[in-house]
Amino acid sequence: MKILVTGCRGMLGQTLMRRLPIYPGLNGAAVIGVDLAEADLTEPSQVTDLFQRIQPDWVIHCAAWTDVDGAESHREAAMKINGLATELVAAACNQYNAGLSYISTDYVFNGQGGALGYSEDAVRDPINFYGLSKARGEDAVEAMQSPWQIVRTSWLFGHGPSNFPKTMRRLLSEKPCLKVVNDQWGCPTFADDLADVLGFLVSDGSRGIFHGTNFGPCTWHELAIEVATLMGLDPSVVVPCTTNEFPTPALRPACSILQSHNLEALGCESRPSWQDAVKRYIELLESGKTEHP
Ligand SMILES: NC(=O)c1ccc[n+]([C@@H]2O[C@H](COP(=O)([O-])OP(=O)(O)OC[C@H]3O[C@@H](n4cnc5c(N)ncnc54)[C@H](OP(=O)(O)O)[C@@H]3O)[C@@H](O)[C@H]2O)c1
Numbered sequence: 001m002k003i004l005v006t007g008c009r010g011m012l013g014q015t016l017m018r019r020l021p022i023y024p025g026l027n028g029a030a031v032i033g034v035d036l037a038e039a040d041l042t043e044p045s046q047v048t049d050l051f052q053r054i055q056p057d058w059v060i061h062c063a064a065w066t067d068v069d070g071a072e073s074h075r076e077a078a079m080k081i082n083g084l085a086t087e088l089v090a091a092a093c094n095q096y097n098a099g100l101s102y103i104s105t106d107y108v109f110n111g112q113g114g115a116l117g118y119s120e121d122a123v124r125d126p127i128n129f130y131g132l133s134k135a136r137g138e139d140a141v142e143a144m145q146s147p148w149q150i151v152r153t154s155w156l157f158g159h160g161p162s163n164f165p166k167t168m169r170r171l172l173s174e175k176p177c178l179k180v181v182n183d184q185w186g187c188p189t190f191a192d193d194l195a196d197v198l199g200f201l202v203s204d205g206s207r208g209i210f211h212g213t214n215f216g217p218c219t220w221h222e223l224a225i226e227v228a229t230l231m232g233l234d235p236s237v238v239v240p241c242t243t244n245e246f247p248t249p250a251l252r253p254a255c256s257i258l259q260s261h262n263l264e265a266l267g268c269e270s271r272p273s274w275q276d277a278v279k280r281y282i283e284l285l286e287s288g289k290t291e292h293p
Contacts, residue, residue, distance in 0.1 A: 001029040004056035007063030008033025011160035015191040023199030041085035051092040058099040069249040071130035083136030099147035106154035107131035111253020120209040128250035150209045158191025168227040182221035182240035185255040187213035190277035211258035214274040230282045
């Protein structure tokens with residue numbers, strides 16, 4: 001089996017490149033990565049050339065515009081990569097009878113769905129442009145003839161220049177105390193654990209929408225407290241505040257907890273809790289073994 005990973009130098013992409021080749025269910029599949037330097041996926045001819053050259057059996061489409069606030073002021077660029085490029089990749093998968101796993105986001109929801117969060121078939125209603133552009137990508141994938149999977153994730157952290165736990169760790173070592181938003185709920189996700197969920201889904205091949213996160217919800221404040229505690233600090237150095245105190249160009253959903261019924265129904269092994277995931281990630285940071293060049 002030949003698996004093509006787009007966005008292979010991004011946070012999730014580079015994790016997939018490391019973990020998929022050793023995922024037991026994939027029996028040593030060939031994993032080929034591409035990023036913007038090899039092919040601009042917003043250019044139809046480059047997508048055509050890429051598929052002709054690689055002829056993949058399955059594609060994991062991670063390439064994206066991921067700057068949520070920047071998407072508000074760069075709408076065309078964000079829509080091009082999240083919407084148009086996904087349409088082009090979906091069409092090429094149809095042509096080559098290749099399966100597609102499209103990585104999407106909790107930000108396709110408006111955050112007003114209640115404390116239990118969203119099931120996979122909940123109605124999309126994004127409240128920021130990034131979410132809208134990713135929802136366009138979902139539309140294109142759902143219309144495919146080839147096998148398709150939409151895999152929504154949230155609050156992703158892992159190898160790469162910046163992510164929330166890493167930023168908290170840096171700020172907590174620089175400042176005596178820190179204000180962190182305590183009125184947004186979501187599910188943190190370690191890229192290593194999501195890569196294993198994707199290994200499971202690709203080897204399974206089922207069609208549909210799946211929610212791939214670590215187990216359990218929290219607020220950003222609770223996540224920051226966990227980081228502080230793992231650093232041996234007094235948790236009271238992390239002070240709760242409201243979203244209104246930290247206005248951002250893009251609105252954030254207040255509660256975008258993702259329920260993972262479809263993944264559980266397939267028998268995907270129980271996902272580690274977010275606390276366990278953050279612990280492993282902070283230990284990795286402490287060991288100095290994590291960063292990519
Ligand atoms: N990060 C999160 O918290 C989060 C949460 C929910 C869902 N997701 C989704 O998860 C997926 C992976 O996220 P991530 O954080 O790993 O992303 P990332 O680190 O930003 O990586 C995205 C990659 O896509 C590449 N790319 C951008 N435009 C491209 C183009 N026109 N053609 C080809 N490649 C292009 C980027 O290259 P350059 O760096 O050279 O631009 C980058 O290597 C995305 O689909 C994202 O929407 C992420």
